Amino acid sequence: PEKSKATAPVQQEVPQQKEKQHTAPKAKTIKRDKVKFPPPVVKPSGNDRFSPMYRKDKETGKPILSETRLIVINGKPVEDITKFYGVYNAHSIVYRTKQGSLAKYGEKGKDGAVEITGADIKYFTVVTLPSAPPVEPPPPRQDKVRFPPPIVKNEKQVFFPTAELDQKSGRIVITEKRYILINDIPVGDNNKFYGIRNIDRLMFLKPSEAIKKYGNKADNGAVIIQGKELAYFKQAILAPKQDQVKFPPPIVKPAKRKIKSPPAVEPPPAAYKTKTNAPRIVRGPVLVNQFGVLDSGIIVLNNKVIEPKGRKIKNLNAESITYYPKDKPTAIELAIKRFGPKAKNGVMEIIKGTLEFEN
Known part of the structure; x- marks a missing residue:
């Protein structure tokens, strides 16, 4: 009879997933009240000693304490600075500025602070004044250069x-x-x-x-x-006016030359003649009848070669004209070098000009 009992199906509960709530990220708050101080000055490890500042009394020569900074050794401030003469064999020595020490130690550090740390710090028992810097020997006398005293002009x-x-x-x-x-x-x-x-x-x-x-x-x-x-x-x-004040000309001494007698100048050879075959240059205004007709020569007008071939010149205006005559060997030699073989019978070179032939 127990087997004949019907059992109702059991409904399984489906777990419901909770919806995640997306929240906006929190804005970063900018702290404007923070004051950044420069990092403390740390002396190199080689310098393992510190002495408070002293000065010498001008009359007695005895040392007088002038140290006003707060001195902290392994985290403990020095209570009586008058009985503290300094330490050596320190591991590190940190010098804090007035602002940094005031923020860390309060009113006690208003003049700055010196933080000394070390496992085996040793103390000085007497005042140790800083030694004077070494004095360099004076330079040798031969290196001394003496100048004349400056000239002070009367500015009245x-x-x-x-x-x-x-x-x-x-x-x-x-x-x-x-x-x-x-x-x-x-x-x-x-x-x-x-x-x-x-x-x-x-x-x-x-x-x-x-x-x-x-x-x-x-x-x-x-x-x-x-x-x-x-x-x-x-x-x-x-x-007197300033422009009327005249000073004498400077005295220029001639160069000292020891010449017993002037050097002999050889006379020119008998066949020596002055060359007169150079080209003749005429600068404007230029007349046409100065040159006449070129039967066999050439005309170079503004760097352009023209062969007149017996034509007569009607109008000619130029800034300058250079004439290479055919009966002057030196002039013709120079013309051939410049203008070629066509210049062997003479050249009229016209610069910045105009030229017109008759019909």
Whole structure:
């Protein structure tokens, strides 16, 4: 009877997959308050010693402590700097700046810090002042070059007002119209001012600049004079113009040549003659009848060869004309080299010109 019982089918539950929720990535927050300090200065491992800074008393010569930095040895600050004379056999020595030590140690490190680490650090028991740098021996005397003392020129200046000579009376008349100031005090009457010397500073202003500074009274320009030991001239003087000052020509010494007697010059041989066969150059304006008709020669017009073949020239204009006559051997030899065998009977070379033949 138990086998005859029907059993209902069991439904299996299908596991449901949960949907993943996609979330946007978090934006990176930029920390703007971070202050980056430069890395500490680490001395090379070869230098394994440190001494606090001392200075010598000028009167007694004794050392006086001037160290203000915070000194930290293996993570522990030195409590009494007056009893600390330095260490050696250190593994590393790190020097921190004022900003870096202030951020790390607070107010104690406001003047900077020195961090010393090592397993077998040894301490100095007395003050050790830094040794003076080695003094190099003076150079040998033969290497010393002595120069003459510099020439100091007298930079004192002189100023004369403009003046001219009256041809009738022979007197010097002051014609100065500019506004003159001496140590910031204006000259009252230019006709009674004859000049001044020992000037330390002399400056001239154009009318446009002078009017801006001193008004319409300086419409002709201004002269500003300054000096501590000024001396005035008591009478009018005609000062020479700069372009009228003439200096003597420089003295040029001839070269010293020891010649007992002048060298003999051999006379030219009897058959020697001056060559007159060079080409004849005529520069414009050029007349046609200077050359006439070329029966057998050629014309080179602006580097172009023309054979006239007995034709007469009607119009000729040129900047320059070079004529190689056929009766001059030297000229013909040069013409053949330049223009070829056709030039053996003469050449008329025309440069930058125009040529017209008769019909």
